[in-house]
Amino acid sequence: xxxxxxxxxxxxxxxxxxxxxxxxxxxxxxxxxxxxxxxxxxxxxxxxxxxxxxxxxxxxxxxxxxxxxxxxxxxxxxxxxxxxxxxxxxxxxxxxxxxxxxxxxxxxxxxxxxxxxxxxxxxxxxxxxxxxxxxxxxxxxxxxxxxxxxxxxxxxxxxxxxxxxxxxxxxxxxxxxxxxxxxxxxxxxxxxxxxxxxxxxxxxxxxxxxxxxxxxxxxxxxxxxxxxxxxxxxxxxxxxxxxxxxxxxxxxxxxxxxxxxxxxxxxxxxxxxxxxxxxxxxxxxxxxxxxxxxxxxxxxxxxxxxxxxxxx
Amino acid sequence: xxxxxxxxxxxxxxxxxxxxxxxxxxxxxxxxxxxxxxxxxxxxxxxxxxxxxxxxxxxxxxxxxxxxxxxxxxxxxxxxxxxxxxxxxxxxxxxxxxxxxxxxxxxx
Numbered sequence: 288x289x290x291x292x293x294x295x296x297x298x299x300x301x302x303x304x305x306x307x308x309x310x311x312x313x314x315x316x317x318x319x320x321x322x323x324x325x326x327x328x329x330x331x332x333x334x335x336x337x338x339x340x341x342x343x344x345x346x347x348x349x350x351x352x353x354x355x356x357x358x359x360x361x362x363x364x365x366x367x368x369x370x371x372x373x374x375x376x377x378x379x380x381x382x383x384x385x386x387x388x389x390x391x392x393x394x395x396x397x398x399x400x401x402x403x404x405x406x407x408x409x410x411x412x413x414x415x416x417x418x419x420x421x422x423x424x425x426x427x428x429x430x431x432x433x434x435x436x437x438x439x440x441x442x443x444x445x446x447x448x449x450x451x452x453x454x455x456x457x458x459x460x461x462x463x464x465x466x467x468x469x470x471x472x473x474x475x476x477x478x479x480x481x482x483x484x485x486x487x488x489x490x491x492x493x494x495x496x497x498x499x500x501x502x503x504x505x506x507x508x509x510x511x512x513x514x515x516x517x518x519x520x521x522x523x524x525x526x527x528x529x530x531x532x533x534x535x536x537x538x539x540x541x542x543x544x545x546x547x548x549x550x551x552x553x554x555x556x557x558x559x560x561x562x563x564x565x566x567x568x569x570x571x572x573x574x575x576x577x578x579x580x581x582x583x584x585x586x587x588x589x590x591x592x593x594x595x596x597x598x599x
Numbered sequence: 600x601x602x603x604x605x606x607x608x609x610x611x612x613x614x615x616x617x618x619x620x621x622x623x624x625x626x627x628x629x630x631x632x633x634x635x636x637x638x639x640x641x642x643x644x645x646x647x648x649x650x651x652x653x654x655x656x657x658x659x660x661x662x663x664x665x666x667x668x669x670x671x672x673x674x675x676x677x678x679x680x681x682x683x684x685x686x687x688x689x690x691x692x693x694x695x696x697x698x699x700x701x702x703x704x705x706x707x
Contacts, residue, residue: 430687448690448706450683461705463666463681545685550665552683556690 366395373404381415384408389428396432397527397566405429405523429522433542436527437558440540444560445474448544451497453490453551474559479535481505483557488517492548496521497555499541503533522546526558528566536562536575621688623658626651626671627707628695633673642667642684671695671704678704 300307372379372387388408392401405425412421449470451458457466471484482504489498502515516531526540533539538560545554622640626633632655639648642663651657661667664686670679673695682691692707 448692459681461680461703545683545687545689547664547683547685550683552685554683554685554689 362394366391381408381411381417381421384411385421385424388425392428392432396436396525400525400528402521402523402525402529409523426522429525433522433525436525437542437556440526440538440558440560440564443564444538444558445476446556446558447472447474448554448556449485451487451553451555453487453492453497453548453553456487456489458487472557476537476559476561477535479505479537481533481537481559483539483559485541485555485557487553490551490553491519494521495543495546495548497543497546497553499555501531501539501541503531503539505534520555527564530565532562536579538562538565620662620664620684620686621658621660622669622682622684622691623656623688624691624693625655626657626693626695627655632656633695636671636673639670640667640682640684641670669693669704673702673704676702678702680704680706 369387369391373384385408388401388404391399391404395401409422409425412418412425415421449458452466455466457468458470459466469484469486471482473480473482475481484502484504486500486502487497488500490496491498496519498517498519500515500517502513505512514533520541520543522543524541524543526542530538530540540558540560542556542558543553544556545552547553620642626636626638632651632653634651634653634655636651637648638651638657638659639646640659640661642661642665645661645663647659647661649657649659659669661684664684667682667684668679669682669691670677671693672678678695680691680693683689693704694707696703696705
């Protein structure tokens, strides 16, 4: 009987077959267990990293909220003590009053409308022998704050400047030969187009104020929505606080840059800006907040939904 | 002595007047700043000139206030704009635009 090569191999491997099977099972078991161990270690490390990150975020938010709380308390105390100094009876020099106003303005100009206080102190200063010292000081503070606020809101919005003649209550043309009764501009912000028309109705040389009518047209054609407002504008109208509220969380502010009673001229800046740059005094319209949140959710859902190509 | 005092007073008055009136802003065309252009401000014979910087910014100070003429030489054409100069600085952001086929200088 002739045995071929495979029969010889079978004879040789028969005694070690069991041993090889056991060895293969042991290797497979070792490999599987080390794979599982590695995976578990990786997952544990990831979990620990996430926990650390969560802990850090929680700690950071707690620190921020604590700091906010202490700052609010400090600002509240400061505000109460300064405002009481104006309301309390008793002798107080003009210097103290102006100093207190400066403290209020520099610390709370984004939250409070301080125009009444400015006007009150201006009246006192004009009646005082130190008129020449305090009136320019009040104007300087107001100018400084207005410039600071304009720097912020112009960054987020759109603006234009205009010079008005207080003699004719009109706006001179660029060549100065003719005058137009109103200045009108189209401005767009966040996809919302509006037309702004400014008219000068009057001027008060003593108070250095101009009376304006602002007409805002939104939309176009027959569907245009028109609103108009009339008001007196002076150096103490701060754009972040004293502005016209428009739909879609937008604002319109006008700033009086210069008023020259002698030459009967006034220089204005009109700024159209998003509501998020306005002062902290105003609460948002809740329906607008909801609409924004819903729009953000829709966008997110669209981004997360896989496209047909991605599904394939 | 009197002459010296008068001269000092005159110098001081001129110095304070010189810093009194200023216009500043930017010059652009089609939204792009115009650098290196010379702007001249003429207030009833009192003139001041300034060159725009790389961002199109300029600042002009004159020892006079009131109605003035701001001019610019651009591509061989003389462009001008009437401006009002106050005791406090005023901003004039300018742009070169085309109106009825002609270049004009106007406030932005």
